[in-house]
Amino acid sequence: xxxxxxxxxxxxxxxxxxxxxxxxxxxxxxxxxxxxxxxxxxxxxxxxxxxxxxxxxxxxxxxxxxxxxxxxxxxxxxxxxxxxxxxxxxxxxxxxxxxxxxxxxxxxxxxxxxxxxxxxxxxxxxxxxxxxxxxxxxxxxxxxxxxxxxxxxxxxxxxxxxxxxxx
Numbered sequence: 001x002x003x004x005x006x007x008x009x010x011x012x013x014x015x016x017x018x019x020x021x022x023x024x025x026x027x028x029x030x031x032x033x034x035x036x037x038x039x040x041x042x043x044x045x046x047x048x049x050x051x052x053x054x055x056x057x058x059x060x061x062x063x064x065x066x067x068x069x070x071x072x073x074x075x076x077x078x079x080x081x082x083x084x085x086x087x088x089x090x091x092x093x094x095x096x097x098x099x100x101x102x103x104x105x106x107x108x109x110x111x112x113x114x115x116x117x118x119x120x121x122x123x124x125x126x127x128x129x130x131x132x133x134x135x136x137x138x139x140x141x142x143x144x145x146x147x148x149x150x151x152x153x154x155x156x157x158x159x160x161x162x163x164x165x166x167x
Contacts, residue, residue, distance in 0.1 A: 026071025041156025093143025
């Protein structure tokens with residue numbers, strides 16, 4: 001009897017078909033200074049164990065200190081890391097981050113990422129998006145407004161920033 005090769009294993013996760021809306025925010029104080037401190041917040045729902053509040057050391061080569069921009073991108077990246085199979089709608093109050101991911105990324109790639117701030121985080125986000133088997137949509141919401149869900153993500157980011165427990 002001829003030897004048979006093992007069955008191929010599909011290593012790609014199958015989409016769950018579930019639509020999840022996630023609210024992300026970043027927070028930094030002393031933005032860009034040596035004593036800067038940053039945190040990220042990812043909010044699903046009140047009391048949800050999936051909510052994330054983390055203090056982050058968001059420095060990069062050439063970056064002297066954490067910044068609000070890095071925290072905003074870090075929150076989006078963490079949301080993608082934690083959810084690989086559900087269809088996602090990620091809401092953010094950072095128009096700069098959303099433009100970098102959804103509009104400007106192709107141009108950044110065309111110019112080999114030269115002069116692009118936070119390129120490491122944007123690249124990591126793009127890699128996650130390209131590998132995800134599920135749909136991802138982004139939506140901008142006005143920050144520091146009367147949006148309860150965005151305010152909850154903001155509170156988690158502030159809590160993470162103030163926790164002084166680096167991740």
